[in-house]
Amino acid sequence: MFAKDFSYAAPASLAEALALLQSQPEGEVKLVAGGQSLIPLLKLRMTEIGALVDVSKIPELHGITDDGDGVVIGAATTYFQAVNSPLVQKRCPLVIQAVSQVGDPQVRARGTIGGSLAHADPAGDLPAVALAVDAELRATGPSGSRSIPATAFFVDLMTTALQPAEVLTAVRFHATDAPHAGTAYVKHRHPASGYAIVGVAAAVWLNDDGTCRAAHVGITGAGTHATRAAGVEQALTGKRLDDATLTAACANAADGLDLMSDPYASGEYRAHLTRVLAKRALAQAAATAAQR
Amino acid sequence: MRQKISVNVNGVPRENEVEPRLLLVQYLRESLNLTGTHIGCDTGQCGACTVLLDGQAVKSCMVLAVQANGAQVRTVESLASGDAYHPVQQAFWDLHGLQCGFCTPGFLMATVSLLQRNPNPTDAEIREQLEGNLCRCTGYQNIVAAVRSAAEKMRAAPAASPTPMPAGAGGE
Ligand SMILES: Cc1cc2nc3c(=O)[nH]c(=O)nc-3n(C[C@H](O)[C@H](O)[C@H](O)COP(=O)(O)OP(=O)(O)OC[C@H]3O[C@@H](n4cnc5c(N)ncnc54)[C@H](O)[C@@H]3O)c2cc1C
Numbered sequence: 001m002f003a004k005d006f007s008y009a010a011p012a013s014l015a016e017a018l019a020l021l022q023s024q025p026e027g028e029v030k031l032v033a034g035g036q037s038l039i040p041l042l043k044l045r046m047t048e049i050g051a052l053v054d055v056s057k058i059p060e061l062h063g064i065t066d067d068g069d070g071v072v073i074g075a076a077t078t079y080f081q082a083v084n085s086p087l088v089q090k091r092c093p094l095v096i097q098a099v100s101q102v103g104d105p106q107v108r109a110r111g112t113i114g115g116s117l118a119h120a121d122p123a124g125d126l127p128a129v130a131l132a133v134d135a136e137l138r139a140t141g142p143s144g145s146r147s148i149p150a151t152a153f154f155v156d157l158m159t160t161a162l163q164p165a166e167v168l169t170a171v172r173f174h175a176t177d178a179p180h181a182g183t184a185y186v187k188h189r190h191p192a193s194g195y196a197i198v199g200v201a202a203a204v205w206l207n208d209d210g211t212c213r214a215a216h217v218g219i220t221g222a223g224t225h226a227t228r229a230a231g232v233e234q235a236l237t238g239k240r241l242d243d244a245t246l247t248a249a250c251a252n253a254a255d256g257l258d259l260m261s262d263p264y265a266s267g268e269y270r271a272h273l274t275r276v277l278a279k280r281a282l283a284q285a286a287a288t289a290a291q292r
Numbered sequence: 293m294r295q296k297i298s299v300n301v302n303g304v305p306r307e308n309e310v311e312p313r314l315l316l317v318q319y320l321r322e323s324l325n326l327t328g329t330h331i332g333c334d335t336g337q338c339g340a341c342t343v344l345l346d347g348q349a350v351k352s353c354m355v356l357a358v359q360a361n362g363a364q365v366r367t368v369e370s371l372a373s374g375d376a377y378h379p380v381q382q383a384f385w386d387l388h389g390l391q392c393g394f395c396t397p398g399f400l401m402a403t404v405s406l407l408q409r410n411p412n413p414t415d416a417e418i419r420e421q422l423e424g425n426l427c428r429c430t431g432y433q434n435i436v437a438a439v440r441s442a443a444e445k446m447r448a449a450p451a452a453s454p455t456p457m458p459a460g461a462g463g464e
């Protein structure tokens with residue numbers, strides 16, 4: 001399959017990439033990182049563009065650094081590099097739990113952290129993670145740099161708060177290796193594509209007495225974009241996370257979701273999975289938190 | 293507009309002018325006549341087109357040839373040395389890890405990559421790591437057996453395994 005013809009540039013700096021983005025009419029130019037979502041869209045001609053700007057060789061978009069209570073991952077970092085980083089393994093286990101379930105090794109060798117979040121596939125795994133650990137998405141555009149909280153980033157189906165002339169440069173994931181903190185990612189995979197029918201990322205922080213200080217729940221796959229389950233989170237704060245409490249809170253896990261429906265899974269089934277998987281993810285995260 | 297690329301393929305430096313929309317798999321098959329790399333689904337699902345790009349297994353129907361500019365690519369054609377099969381090829385032959393053979397070049401390259409990262413994988417790890425490759429014939433049982441056997445042979449005689457990898461192999 002051939003895409004419609006386009007031009008290609010692989011700039012060596014962020015400034016050059018921004019200039020290239022602005023040198024083309026909006027909608028005619030697109031960034032590419034790993035290409036694992038965009039190349040199929042171009043081949044199927046579901047997306048047509050005049051110019052492609054490859055961000056994978058921009059040094060400013062690489063590197064993984066510790067900034068105290070978070071880990072900053074360059075947007076062009078591949079899934080493979082992220083899961084093999086000792087820093088991410090130690091401080092952001094939720095990223096490892098989810099990314100090791102993305103696609104397959106070949107996809108993880110090319111696909112990037114930034115590309116996956118910017119693409120905002122309704123069934124992408126990383127958006128749920130970004131929500132659960134209050135990630136901060138850093139973008140640079142013609143008028144400077146800004147930081148977007150994950151909760152304001154996923155706007156609609158494959159639509160984010162990024163502007164067309166902006167480049168996502170890095171993502172900061174809040175560390176969860178403190179005492180009494182635990183995380184888990186639970187995914188019901190589509191048997192053929194491997195994408196999440198529903199995926200739930202949970203992060204739990206306990207008080208010294210074992211009650212819940214805070215619980216964050218990010219849901220992907222069920223609705224048109226990844227969402228926090230605020231109702232569930234509020235219902236858990238201050239409580240002991242036993243089976244009955246989790247069951248009661250997670251009964252509302254699918255409330256307010258803009259549920260998707262397809263031949264594999266109806267909206268009703270997705271809502272059911274959301275409730276079941278939210279409880280499993282929270283129970284696992286709470287068990288880890290209790291041991292730490 | 294065509295663009296010039298330089299790619300090292302199976303140890304041979306190549307320079308070509310390609311359209312940016314040309315896929316790496318088509319570059320290998322049509323520009324370089326290396327038809328060992330197969331196109332199955334052409335949509336990133338089946339892994340038949342798997343090659344090593346800077347030492348890592350990737351699906352070459354999901355990479356543009358221009359993205360491989362400056363990189364090292366290894367295809368199935370590089371595995372055997374003369375008449376001697378690579379241990380992974382020999383194990384697939386000995387243990388019937390193939391029937392029609394269409395998926396095999398992809399499985400071989402994915403296996404080479406897997407054994408580089410993990411020379412002693414469990415059966416579960418083999419299945420998990422070959423998730424990106426589909427086979428319509430074998431039912432996978434003999435593929436897993438072949439990978440296990442290749443791993444044993446390569447651990448026993450690492451020097452006999454002709455898999456010289458470029459610097460930075462395996463990423464990071
Ligand atoms: C067989 C297969 C299975 C898969 N399974 C899963 C799965 O189970 N779970 C899952 O979550 N995903 C899955 N994916 C998708 C995969 O995760 C993609 O790699 C990822 O969604 C996109 O990352 P990328 O770097 O390849 O982005 P690209 O395809 O290069 O780009 C995607 C979009 O992001 C934009 N973009 C990229 N980088 C930037 C940047 N720095 N700033 C601004 N915009 C940018 C591009 O313009 C484009 O619109 C699968 C893909 C395949 C082919």
Ligand code: FES
Nearest residue numbers: 332333334339353
């Ligand atoms: S042909 Fe590339 S994955 Fe199937």
Ligand code: FES
Nearest residue numbers: 391393427428429
């Ligand atoms: S041997 Fe026929 S598809 Fe695998």
